[in-house]
Structures are given as structure tokens and as C-alpha cells.
Amino acid sequence: MNLQLLKDTAKLLFADHKGLLAMDESNGTCNNRFEKFGIPQTVEARRAYRELIVTTPGLGESIGGAILYDETIRQQKSDGTPFLEVLIEAGITPGIKVDTGAKELAGHPGEKVTEGLDGLRDRLQEYFQMGARFAKWRAVIAIGRGLPSWGCIEANAYALARYAALCQEEGLVPVVEPEVVMDGEHTLEQCCEVTDEVLRTVFSELFAQRVVLDGMVLKPNMVLPGISCTIQPTLDEVADATVNCFLRSVPAAVPAIAFLSGGQSAELASARLNAMNVRFKSRLPWALAFSFARAIQQPALEIWNGSQVNVGTAQQALYHRARCNQAARRGEYSSDMEK
Numbered sequence: 001m002n003l004q005l006l007k008d009t010a011k012l013l014f015a016d017h018k019g020l021l022a023m024d025e026s027n028g029t030c031n032n033r034f035e036k037f038g039i040p041q042t043v044e045a046r047r048a049y050r051e052l053i054v055t056t057p058g059l060g061e062s063i064g065g066a067i068l069y070d071e072t073i074r075q076q077k078s079d080g081t082p083f084l085e086v087l088i089e090a091g092i093t094p095g096i097k098v099d100t101g102a103k104e105l106a107g108h109p110g111e112k113v114t115e116g117l118d119g120l121r122d123r124l125q126e127y128f129q130m131g132a133r134f135a136k137w138r139a140v141i142a143i144g145r146g147l148p149s150w151g152c153i154e155a156n157a158y159a160l161a162r163y164a165a166l167c168q169e170e171g172l173v174p175v176v177e178p179e180v181v182m183d184g185e186h187t188l189e190q191c192c193e194v195t196d197e198v199l200r201t202v203f204s205e206l207f208a209q210r211v212v213l214d215g216m217v218l219k220p221n222m223v224l225p226g227i228s229c230t231i232q233p234t235l236d237e238v239a240d241a242t243v244n245c246f247l248r249s250v251p252a253a254v255p256a257i258a259f260l261s262g263g264q265s266a267e268l269a270s271a272r273l274n275a276m277n278v279r280f281k282s283r284l285p286w287a288l289a290f291s292f293a294r295a296i297q298q299p300a301l302e303i304w305n306g307s308q309v310n311v312g313t314a315q316q317a318l319y320h321r322a323r324c325n326q327a328a329r330r331g332e333y334s335s336d337m338e339k
């Protein structure tokens with residue numbers, strides 16, 4: 001294993017308070033998002049949208065890495081330039097989603113396990129040769145009556161650890177994403193309890209599979225109540241619950257924690273990340289960064305709406321969100337930036 005390469009990549013992704021742009025929606029997820037706006041669900045529409053993202057002027061000022069999907073890593077601009085070349089030229093390190101999706105977990109109604117380990121070594125080798133330097137695998141943990149089960153947490157943690165070990169062997173930084181999802185009525189305290197247990201289990205499995213913590217990135221949920229919970233916390237309450245939970249369960253050797261947005265609005269995601277950095281930054285062992293998909297893309301997608309004439313304005317919206325999140329990493333974001 002080339003540990004120096006892994007450490008260098010992890011450092012590069014988050015240098016200058018940059019973060020990750022998740023644009024690795026599977027075709028199904030991307031089509032669902034397009035459907036809401038009546039955008040055609042075609043290969044060409046997905047390609048055009050991805051071209052809008054990767055050609056956004058100045059994106060590399062605040063984005064250190066972009067997570068692609070298998071279809072996207074092979075696509076090109078309309079003039080034939082590969083997206084990979086465009087990203088590298090912009091100073092953005094290409095990454096790739098390598099799981100093959102969350103499937104029903106046998107014997108565990110309402111729970112899922114993420115698949116994709118079969119043949120993974122060969123796929124990682126191909127992606128590395130293409131130019132990818134990091135990878136992503138997302139596990140999904142739901143909170144509900146009697147959920148999550150130990151079996152679900154354990155199966156997902158084991159798969160994450162096997163994936164991470166394979167990535168490190170092949171020179172790709174694993175972005176380890178155990179997502180405790182926001183659906184439901186659960187409280188902030190319940191999310192904290194579950195996130196804590198999930199993270200402890202994930203790190204125990206990472207340890208068992210000999211994953212080197214200095215050469216990985218954690219991509220967790222923020223600690224939040226369910227979207228249907230009647231009590232919604234303040235920014236500071238979210239910041240305290242999240243960071244205190246991680247201080248108990250995430251080893252100091254991990255270089256960076258890059259949050260997913262999980263369905264929060266773009267502005268709330270920035271404000272909450274900012275609150276964490278304002279309150280804790282000077283005393284944390286890891287960088288607190290972002291790896292948002294919806295909270296960084298949504299405003300741009302809405303403006304674009306499938307139409308070429310909107311590309312420039314949509315790109316400005318994407319650039320703006322990236323800048324807001326970079327400011328949040330510094331603890332310098334404020335709602336004035338949204339005016």
C-alpha cells in the first residue's frame with residue numbers, strides 16, 4: 001500500500017478549506033431529480049447537466065474533489081473533451097462511487113445493506129488507471145420502531161471496511177459513508193445514540209480489516225432529528241450534538257470528516273457546518289468539511305431546468321454554494337452571503 005499517496009490525496013481534497021462535490025447520483029436517482037422538474041430522463045440530459053457542473057468557472061477555488069458515477073466518469077463535453085480532463089485541468093481531483101446500491105437486507109424488514117464487493121478490486125484498478133484518486137461507498141441506516149438492528153449495522157460496517165481496505169490497496173482514498181437517514185419522527189437524541197453506535201461499529205470493522213485511518217475520509221450524517229420530528233433544534237444544538245458525538249467515536253487519526261447533506265436545505269447545511277467550525281474548530285483533531293450533493297446542486301438544477309439558456313446562471317448558483325460551504329469550513333459563513 002502506498003500510504004504517502006493516500007495521505008497526499010486526502011490532504012489535497014481539503015486544502016484551502018475546500019470540500020467535495022458529490023455528483024455521483026446513479027442514473028435512477030438522477031432521473032428522479034430530473035422528473036420533478038420535467039427534465040427529460042435521457043443519457044444526453046444527464047451528460048449536459050454534468051457538463052454544466054464540471055465546466056463551472058472557478059469551481060476549483062472551493063471544490064477539491066468531485067465524486068462521479070460510472071456513467072459520468074466515461075462522459076465528455078459536447079466538444080469531445082473528457083470530463084476527467086476538464087476536472088483535472090480545474091484542479092479538482094476525480095473520485096468515483098463504487099458501491100452498487102443499497103438492497104433489502106434478508107431477514108431484516110425495512111433495512112438495507114449496500115452491495116458491490118464482488119469484482120471490486122478489478123473495478124478499482126480500472127478507475128485508478130482512468131485517473132480517479134478516491135472512491136465512495138454509502139451505507140444506509142434507518143431509525144424506526146426497533147430499528148436499526150444490530151445485524152444491519154454490523155453487515156453494513158463490515159462491507160464498508162472491506163471496501164475501504166480494497167481502495168487503499170489500489171491507491172484510492174476511501175470515503176466511508178455510513179448514513180443515518182433523516183426520514184422519520186425520531187429525536188436529536190435518538191439520532192445521536194444511533195450515529196454513535198454506527199460509528200463505533202464502523203471503526204471497529206475498519207480496524208479489523210487493517211484500514212489505515214490516516215488514509216481515509218469519513219462521510220457521515222450530521223446529528224439531526226427526523227424530518228417529521230416536531231422539535232427542531234437550533235444551529236448551536238446541532239453543532240454541539242454532532243461534534244460531541246464524533247469526539248467520542250471518531251479516532252483522531254482520521255484527517256477529515258466531510259458531511260453529506262441528507263435532504264437539508266442548502267442554506268441550513270451551510271449554516272450548521274459553519275456553527276460547528278465556529279464553536280469547535282480550534283480544538284478538533286480532524287477537519288470538518290462537506291461532501292454535499294443536494295445541498296450544493298439543488299439551486300443550480302432548479303435554475304437550469306434542462307435548458308441551455310440557463311447554463312450560465314445555474315453555474316453561478318453552483319459556484320455560490322461552493323463558496324458558501326468553503327466559508328462555512330472557515331467559520332465565516334453568514335446569512336448575508338445569501339443576499
Ligand code: 13P
Nearest residue numbers: 022260261262292293294
Ligand atoms: P446528499 O448531500 O444529497 O445527502 O448526498 C450525499 C451523497 O453523496 C449521498 O451518497
